[in-house]
Amino acid sequence: MFINLSDVLTSEDRVLTMQTETDMTEVSIGGQTFQILKKSPVRFVFTNTGKNKAVIDGQAEMTFAMNCDRCLQSLEREMNLQFSREIHAPEPDGGLSKTADAADDDQSFMEGYQLNVEDLLYNEIMINWPRKVLCKPxxxxxxxxxxxxxxxGSCGCDTFVPDPRMAVIKDIFNANKEV
Ligand SMILES: [Zn+2]
Ligand SMILES: [Zn+2]
Known part of the structure; x- marks a missing residue:
């Protein structure tokens, strides 16, 4: 889904509000694929902030199918995405004379004057992705x-992990016993 932002980027004080659906059904993170179970429309406000500059404010809710990191039980996690990103119009020469500074700023979700909604959302999902997912604390x-x-419930397996310090004491104890 692309949104043309040339009007907002080039017209001073222009504000554009819109709501859009995304056709994303899953995301790939760290080599794993997660299904998107539910998603709200994405609410956008685009605000011109000067010559060839604008701010993208966005908001969306998504629910992902995940697994508990410890017991692997499947669970659902809702994520509230709320973000604000500054963007600028593409360089007139196609960006060939990009300074190191311009290359540094992350505008990978823009293609010229076009906003790639899925790329932007994916960025935000990555930033908000939980490091640890547990079914309960x-x-x-x-x-x-x-x-x-x-x-x-417990399984009755022998999960005793010998403490190396205890092992030493045990050795001494056994050695004494042999005397
Ligand atoms: Zn668990
Ligand atoms: Zn067991």
């Missing part, structure tokens, strides 16, 4: 030995 995860979901 105290999720116990799954047993490393039998794979049982430990939230549903």
């Amino acid at each position: 105290d999720c116990k995860g799954i047993c490393m030995q039998c794979g049982k979901d430990l939230n549903t």
Whole structure:
């Protein structure tokens, strides 16, 4: 979905409000694909802020299908996207004389005067993506030995992890016993 912003970028004090649907159905993050279960329309306000400059304000809600990092149970997470991005019109010469500064600013979602809505949303989703996803704060995860979901009860596996300091004491104890 492209929105032409040439009018907003070139007309002083122009404000453009619009609402648009996106056809995104999934996102790929870190090699994993996540389904978008629900999404609101994207509300945009484009505001001219000077010669060849504008600000994109946007808002949208999306619900993603995720998995708990510990027990792998599937769950839904709603994300409220709210963002404000400054943009500028493309260089008249096609950007060939771009300074290092201009190359640094992230406007990868703009193609000339056209806003690529999906690229912009993807950017925002990446920024807001949770580092850790848990079904509940105290999720116990799954047993490393039998794979049982430990939230549903313990499995009876021997999960005793020997403490190396204890092992030393045990050795001394055993050595004494042999005397
Ligand atoms: Zn969990
Ligand atoms: Zn187990």
